[in-house]
Amino acid sequence: MIRLAVVLPILSLLGTGIAAQSLDRKEQRVRASIAAAREEQITYLQRVVDIPSSTLNLEGVRKVGAVFRASLDSLGFTTRWAAVPDAVGRAGHLVAEQRGKPGAVRFLLIGHLDTVVDPGGANFVREDSTARAVGGADMKGGDVVILYALKALQAAGALRDLNITIVFTGDEEHPGEPLADARRALIEAAQQSDVALAFEAGNRSDATVARRGASNWRVATTGRQAHSAGVFSENAGYGAIYELARIVDAFRAQLAGEQYLTFNVATAVGGTDITYDTVAVSGTAASKLNIIPSHAVAQGDLRFISDAQLQRTRAKMRAIVAQHLPGTDASIVFHDEYPAMSPTPGNARLLAVYDSASQALGYGAVAALDPGRRGAGDISFVAPLIDGLDGLGALGSGSHAPGERVDLKTLPMQTERAALLLYRLGRRPAAQFAGTASKGAVVYAQDTASARTVLRAATLLDGRGGVQHNVDILVVGSRIARIAPRGAKPAGARVVDLGDRTVLPGLIDAHTHPVWYFNRQNRLHTGNDGDTPAQSMLAAAANAYATLMAGFTTIQSVGSRSDGDLRDWIATQGLPGPRILTSLEPITDRTLSADSLRVLVRQRKAEGADLIKLFASASIREGGQQTLSDSQLVAACGEAKALGLRTLVHAHSAASVRAAALAGCTQVEHGIFVTQDVLSLLAARGTYFDPQCALVFRNYLDNRARYQGIGNYTDSGFAVMERVLPLAAQDIRMALATPALKVVYGTDAVAGAHGHNAEDLICRVERAGEAPMHAIVAATSLNAEALGLGDRIGAIAPGLDADIIAVDGDPSRDIRALRRVSFVMKSGRIVLC
Template identity: 95%
Template sequence: MIRLAVVLPILSLLGTGIAAQSLDRKEQRVRASIAAAREEQITYLQRVVDIPSSTLNLEGVRKVGAVFRASLDSLGFTTRWAAVPDAVGRAGHLVAEQRGKPGAVRFLLIGHLDTVVDPGGANFVREDSTARAVGGADMKGGDVVILYALKALQAAGALRDLNITIVFTGDEEHPGEPLADARRALIEAAQQSDVALAFEAGNRSDATVARRGASNWRVATTGRQAHSAGVFGENAGYGAIYELARIVDAFRAQLAGEQYLTFNVATAVGGTDITYDTVAVSGTAASKLNIIPSHAVAQGDLRFISDAQLQRTRAKMRAIVAQHLPGTDASIVFHDEYPAMSPTPGNARLLAVYDSASQALGYGAVAALDPGRRGAGDISFVAPLIDGLDGLGALGSGSHAPVVYAQDTASARTVLRAATLLDGRGGVQHNVDILVVGSRIARIAPGGAKPAGARVVDLGDRTVLPGLIDAHTHPVWYFNRQNRLHTGNDGDTPAQSMLAAAANAYATLMAGFTTIQSVGSRSDGDLRDWIATQGLPGPRILTSLEPITDRTLSADSLRVLVRQRKAEGADLIKLFASASIREGGQQTLSDSQLVAACGEAKALGLRTLVHAHSAASVRAAALAGCTQVEHGIFVTQDVLSLLAARGTYFDPQCALVFRNYLDNRARYQGIGNYTDSGFAVMERVLPLAAQDIRMALATPALKVVYGTDAVAGAHGHNAEDLICRVERAGEAPMHAIVAATSLNAEALGLGDRIGAIAPGLDADIIAVDGDPSRDIRALRRVSFVMKSGRIVLC
């Protein structure tokens, strides 16, 4: 909120020649006003979220609008309720205007009053710095951000010169139709504005310069109803369902992999007698087993980053539909929903101003959010007209979940008093105060005076260091209630499996690991997202989703699969270039296959992590330009030198994973390749692991990162391989700590955000009893954990 309150007047000065430095005194007033109104803001948020206002609850939407209207009236805005035609079936919109200095930038501030659902029973629940409520973040929290930023600007004498139009729509979650009527007030406001700022829920480190648009499609197919004995024949043909299956599968094959384009089939219905409701997206079907179906329907959506991408995709889909199987016919119709907010230079300039203000205020850098992580929104309707920025609302998420949350931590100030600080880059400081503002480290200074309004946490004689990073884990692996390794057919439900994964993630966080890389499982994506957006306690997760293991795929098929993983939300690509160590570890993917997969990933901006045990497979991965190689148990010195020359990160494991398998043999035995011979191999190679690490550490310029391959039984013990590397492979303790912090952050592509204790970085900070730079075993005694500025263990 403070960032917004300072950004608005700075933006208003663009082109006027007035220096932004003149705002310094007003900025202090803004800070003071917002801090003083903290409890008032929370009370106001509770007031509006406790009014049920789902989109079709027209009375409720109008009641919420009336609350905000009265507040904006008190600020001197001219307000009106913009009704929509009765046929649209929606409540309408709140519009407020203030005319300031002629010729100054004209702002359009966008919020919305409606929610997806009405709450059942008590809605607002406050838990420390978190408020949970339907509509708490999406987006009444954003509306409150707008209101109180304006109040702060008024208190500082900085509001009256600004030209501002505010539109709070009443049907963002389920827009009325026709859209020309439902969005007329918003579009007309944009036509009289220069800049649009929207207030969907955001986080501390990014904002939205691009949002994908949304469109839906419906395919209807017909066939000749006949006895199934004649199916595929010249007279009977294929039937409607085979034709629909052909079309949908062709969509999958031909549309997959294009950046930011997603295609989804929501429903499919087919038979000899069907009904289908396009609004409810539901239908019924009936037929006989020996009758070729005569009708089928499928409906789904498209998400796209530009109108050009949408039109290109629709042309492909029409061409696919036009190619009928014998005895069938098909048609497709499209329906526009939200246009795309395409990335523009103007949007990027707005982000640069926001980022600059954020850093100047001590809240850290703000980067552009990946458009693939943000759905459609109201700002998209004005994006063709003016530049814009979104994601400026309340910290929190859960947009379309029954419960959402808003966090009041952006302006929280915490001082960590440290006797000894290891900065993660090899440096040591003593008797310092680390000032954390919101989620970021703002300053490191000699211990002493307490900043105004800050909470002081004195960590005594503990050693403070960055949150640790594990570059290779498997948090979804767990032992089931039969005390055996969980498998897909052991009777555990998906919900039970996710609970076990969440428990593993929590154990890892409590062990001081604030970031992990999981490689990989499809369910990793949900775990990553719920930790990042839903308040689930756990480390920051990067995931490959499912690894690529199929050695029979062609180069082109591998490229398609890499693009598919990107579209599914993978943060990186995991490849198996060799067999398991229990199966000999020999190379399985060819050199050309690795070149194809790693090359495609690099072209898409994705890193590649390669499982490789044999020297040949490690060499092939390095020559293919892959990012990081795992394991390398049979690696040779010449191959390690090649890794160093190619800049390939190397991640060998010391003992934890092997020791864990051997200690838990009864829980793994007989599942997959966990056989007597497999365990015998692991016992034989265990002594090689420390030797490999010793050889790797002695290889000039080789970047030896830290990943444990933690599986069921090892979660929460992630520091054990650091201890092994020091005690058995001869690594210096500080070198090992750097590997698990700043070097790992660099390897994960997050070196500008995490991995060190330095101003501007995320406040991922832990403390341990003892000094691990002298006694590495102190890493077993984690007694304080802060992740992104929030204390989770103290």
């Protein structure tokens, strides 16, 4: 769960020293200039509002742009009209630039020229302190706030040192497609900026540090067309509409309740003969009352606060769609619209400066607006690149409708606050307000809808067993767009030549415990050792960072409630670390009834678990015998499957492994006492098997003094681990020789092992005889499949997330090269180079 309240307290930790201040001499001049220009500003607003400029009124949009362009020219800005390809079908954008003092903050000011509708007659109608004006608040009023803030700064002698790029888009209300072309000018400007300030309609007492993203989805179902007398029968099945109803209701049940996530069904059509227009979101259907319908379609949208939340939600939706009623089939497709502007500490710092300026001007405090009250906007496209603040424009009401109103009396207030924000930030070094994506020394901001990077690879291992030489990998935003023989650099792309290093997908560890660490007494951390929660989370963050730097861009963490916080902060707050899937707390209570287990599985899902972890056997240090009954495993794994969750089962004894397979559980861990007949059963049932080779046992033995005496880390427990260590490689050798068995890769990394996750791959090759390429595939594409992410990660292929690493040497020949990771890209963002 993402709580906006956690962002603002970070200010005190960062020591920003931001507080309300009195106005200096230049700020007083700024305020006086704005007051003197009040009527001129309103007249200017009327001038641009009276030009009809709905998004598809291309000439009108260009006319509004020409007015602002002339004004910005007169301020000394260098201006240009950024045209878009004809196929995009939009007017283009106004771009204006001023280069000021080197090393100072580089601003990106964002507005837009278009409106949702054109007025049906006289537009700007002044009524005392307000005006009825289509586009007055959203957002020509914001554009005018920008212009007159700059005019006031110039009059006070405070403009010339500022580094400013202005982008007024021409299609914010209805962006053209493809977005890579429609938003190229905006994103390229962001790549050269440190801070984004957007001037969508504002409020007196709050501003926007987070905006939800937008995506849409479409489900199509099919059924067997037959007479209704046979409905629900084995031959006729349920029909397309029942299948669609099942899916949509499961969406409602499983997606409800997560903070800032909303799911909407906009339209649904079903029958024996249907037509459907995905662009117009409309359709027709015809059928007979006694015929089972053969086709149905539903379409809707998702709103989300982070890409991680979006991807988790899509995974749940895919899992729901995959579970068909008898006699039916279904598919789902997604379409990206706006990325999310996630709340970040950097955004909060900007808000603090704005709040300080507002209080110094006597307008009161400004707080963060609840993201649930704000839709997507142009700032969303640059939010993954740089910190930002939105909602700085004119106040008003009734946006997107003929009755829209703009509050004229507060125009000076918004203009003064904007001018002081620019002035105060402009005197700070750029490094103080570096973008969200560059919080760490080795993290480079480039995760946007169209940022382009070319990785030049001498040798490429694709994660599926394939090898290519001398290729260019084109990464656009967070995804791989193309792999092609080396050639000319695409326009606007950054080239990273990886020399003679070997390039392969980011590695995946299917079983880790990143919150395990050694405390200040150099002992395994326990809940009563005196460490504070903050110290524990810092240690977990350090473990996550070490794992990422070792080339593991995704891990599955199975053992702690605090895993969820670590997962979410990495996904949404710029904390460097691998993508994390977590079970939260495992289910271990062997006394629970089947119904109680089902309740507990549902509880874990409600708490945000990505999967369910079960202990079907005791610890290896306690003998590893089966602890959950066959019926308990059936209940827990069956309930998880019904909810679209995978199950991961700790099982050492052959009996417990067999029980997990027969119960339909997804994956079995460890299996140190497994037998050949049980391995064959796993293969027949399609159950993933995750044995460990040496790392976890060797780590315990090497760090015995740090574990000794805690829980079952006793003399007898360590003796057991020493005895079974030789069995581990034998088990893996036997598993690899079992036809059709899916042997995935997980290390069970605990305190002392983080960052050494590749050691078990080396062990599998050197001690269990696994072919190096086979081991690499296990830790990439096979693991991705096991985690339910095979359509997103695990290979280097067009359309997948750009999780890419490079190592010195060739691990397909020398597996030890995995110890020499020298480049890491996660989701298109370079984190080690």
